[in-house]
Amino acid sequence: MKNSGKTKSKSPAIIPRAAHNVSRDDISKSALKVLYRLHKSGYQAFLVGGCVRDALLGLHPKDFDVATNATPDEVRALFGNCRLIGRRFRLAHVRFGREVIEVATFRAAANHADDDVAHDDEGRIIRDNVYGTIEEDVWRRDFTCNALYYTIAGFSIWDYTGGIGDIDRRRLVLIGNPGSRLREDPVRMLRAVRFAAKLGFTIDKSVADAIHDNVHLLSNVPAARLFDEFLKLFQAGFAERTFELLREYGLFAEIFPATDQELNEDESFRAFVRAALRNTDRRVAAGKSVTPMFLLGVFLWAPTKRMAAIRRSEEKMSESQSLSVAAYELVAQQQKRISLPRRFTGPMREMLALQPRFMSTHGKRAMNLLEHRHFRAAYDFLVLRAEVGEVDADLAKFWTSVQEKPGAERADSFEIHGEPRSKRRRRRRRKRRPKADQPS
Numbered sequence: 229m230k231n232s233g234k235t236k237s238k239s240p241a242i243i244p245r246a247a248h249n250v251s252r253d254d255i256s257k258s259a260l261k262v263l264y265r266l267h268k269s270g271y272q273a274f275l276v277g278g279c280v281r282d283a284l285l286g287l288h289p290k291d292f293d294v295a296t297n298a299t300p301d302e303v304r305a306l307f308g309n310c311r312l313i314g315r316r317f318r319l320a321h322v323r324f325g326r327e328v329i330e331v332a333t334f335r336a337a338a339n340h341a342d343d344d345v346a347h348d349d350e351g352r353i354i355r356d357n358v359y360g361t362i363e364e365d366v367w368r369r370d371f372t373c374n375a376l377y378y379t380i381a382g383f384s385i386w387d388y389t390g391g392i393g394d395i396d397r398r399r400l401v402l403i404g405n406p407g408s409r410l411r412e413d414p415v416r417m418l419r420a421v422r423f424a425a426k427l428g429f430t431i432d433k434s435v436a437d438a439i440h441d442n443v444h445l446l447s448n449v450p451a452a453r454l455f456d457e458f459l460k461l462f463q464a465g466f467a468e469r470t471f472e473l474l475r476e477y478g479l480f481a482e483i484f485p486a487t488d489q490e491l492n493e494d495e496s497f498r499a500f501v502r503a504a505l506r507n508t509d510r511r512v513a514a515g516k517s518v519t520p521m522f523l524l525g526v527f528l529w530a531p532t533k534r535m536a537a538i539r540r541s542e543e544k545m546s547e548s549q550s551l552s553v554a555a556y557e558l559v560a561q562q563q564k565r566i567s568l569p570r571r572f573t574g575p576m577r578e579m580l581a582l583q584p585r586f587m588s589t590h591g592k593r594a595m596n597l598l599e600h601r602h603f604r605a606a607y608d609f610l611v612l613r614a615e616v617g618e619v620d621a622d623l624a625k626f627w628t629s630v631q632e633k634p635g636a637e638r639a640d641s642f643e644i645h646g647e648p649r650s651k652r653r654r655r656r657r658r659k660r661r662p663k664a665d666q667p668s
């Protein structure tokens with residue numbers, strides 16, 4: 229079912245400056261510069277998408293996207309600090325120090341341009357490389373709240389799709405026919421959940437129904453595209469709520485099938501995952517760094533343990549080895565859904581495989597764990613396991629306190645009372661001497 233385009237209004241509702249709360253103070257200086265220069269050079273230029281939406285909601289937009297009728301080459305001619313990126317559809321990146329303003333030429337909507345948009349058998353867009361006007365650009369966007377255009381010519385907001393009303397009602401509504409918009413690009417299902425969690429919006433019933441009908445299409449999305457989406461879902465500060473919604477809509481099962489199965493069967497694993505997500509959100513709120521490998525490890529923990537037990541029953545190996553082998557297999561399975569860069573999966577496997585080593589608190593080998601390059605992550609993981617009662621709280625306390633102790637006391641904690649290394653060596657060497665050499 230395609231939209232005919234007949235019902236699409238050609239003229240926007242224009243919300244004048246006096247009737248909205250987006251002020252120039254909400255907009256980065258760099259974005260303003262880009263808007264002014266394009267405007268002065270005779271082009272149309274608007275802020276569009278998340279930045280307008282967030283500013284209207286009183287949130288602080290983190291990045292600014294500009295839409296214009298200037299072609300990428302025309303944009304480049306205007307800005308020295310400009311680079312064109314993207315092959316299929318070229319975008320201009322205008323750089324100001326560390327800030328990049330993305331400038332996109334208006335594009336025609338997927339089902340609006342007759343010839344230059346191609347869909348695959350399931351309705352997914354496979355080609356949409358055609359420039360258009362603002363009246364066309366608006367219809368290819370996903371949600372009405374993401375399709376508002378702010379112009380510095382009069383500081384008004386242009387609304388073609390009823391986005392302002394939906395923002396007021398805090399509703400997430402897809403532009404056009406929800407089913408066909410989700411089939412065109414199934415990632416929009418994840419975006420719906422992400423925006424609902426971040427903005428505290430309700431997913432409109434029409435969208436919710438369409439998600440229910442099309443959940444399975446997520447498995448057609450190239451794994452490479454989902455890694456970025458994974459980061460946005462779980463590292464934007466609303467991971468716990470996002471996770472709940474993903475589960476509610478059956479979307480989580482599509483992107484983490486093995487994890488989802490364990491979640492259904494194991495209440496303590498559910499608590500563990502929740503605790504990790506809550507932690508991640510707390511860290512983001514406090515401006516601390518978060519690494520995707522930690523959450524990946526959390527998601528794959530229960531399936532990895534299960535697989536490790538199977539491997540141990542088949543072959544003689546240590547618990548650590550079995551966890552490492554199992555994590556390797558689960559990562560390989562997971563890669564079919566989401567491409568996971570090796571720089572994350574390597575450390576993640578180590579983090580999981582280190583867990584059994586925390587059980588031992590005596591001797592040199594135990595103490596050496598403190599020097600392991602992934603100790604910190606593995607320790608955080610242990611604390612989380614203790615939080616949900618998977619390991620003894622006292623064990624986690626031991627590893628917490630021991631880190632703060634100076635060298636000598638530390639050795640005491642591990643009950644190491646041996647002689648220094650050099651002496652030991654000497655003694656061993658003496659022992660190895662042939663008997664004949666020794667005085668009788």
Ligand code: ATP
Pocket residue numbers: 276277278279293368369370371374375413415416460
């Ligand atoms: P945020 O940056 O907070 O994640 P955003 O709305 O800015 O939110 P982006 O991914 O930066 O999201 O995209 C910018 C704009 O591009 C969106 O607001 C939307 O108008 C459009 N857009 C992005 N991805 C899609 C998509 N998959 N389908 C349709 N429109 C999209």
Ligand code: MG
Pocket residue numbers: 277278279291293
């Ligand atoms: Mg954005």
